[in-house]
Amino acid sequence: MKTENQVRQSLQNIELAMREIDLWQTVPPQAAAFESNEPFSIDTMDAEQWLQWVLIPRMYALLESNGPLPTRFAITPYFEEALSGDNRPDCTVLLVELQRLDDLLNKESN
Numbered sequence: 001m002k003t004e005n006q007v008r009q010s011l012q013n014i015e016l017a018m019r020e021i022d023l024w025q026t027v028p029p030q031a032a033a034f035e036s037n038e039p040f041s042i043d044t045m046d047a048e049q050w051l052q053w054v055l056i057p058r059m060y061a062l063l064e065s066n067g068p069l070p071t072r073f074a075i076t077p078y079f080e081e082a083l084s085g086d087n088r089p090d091c092t093v094l095l096v097e098l099q100r101l102d103d104l105l106n107k108e109s110n
Helices: 003-020 031-035 047-064 076-082 092-107
Strands: none
Touching: 003 047, 003 092, 031 047, 047 076, 076 092
């Protein structure tokens, strides 16, 4: 399977995992939240908001435009930290899917 198809499948799996643990949102953050200059929009969005409303759409846009996919890619460590805590659902399945995306994109740079 081509890398682009694997990335597309990985993004779909991430969305499914987010839906299964009720992290998928129906309403986007306020427009100002998208103006952040911080990594992962950490100052304006929750981790799952950034994943849903920034990363996933950007990755699909790259796929649709046949743009170059990122190669030095590692988002799982951030999400391991951001999604931990007593008041959070079990995010193991989501973290596994994020690691698959990391691995998939990083294998292209080897």
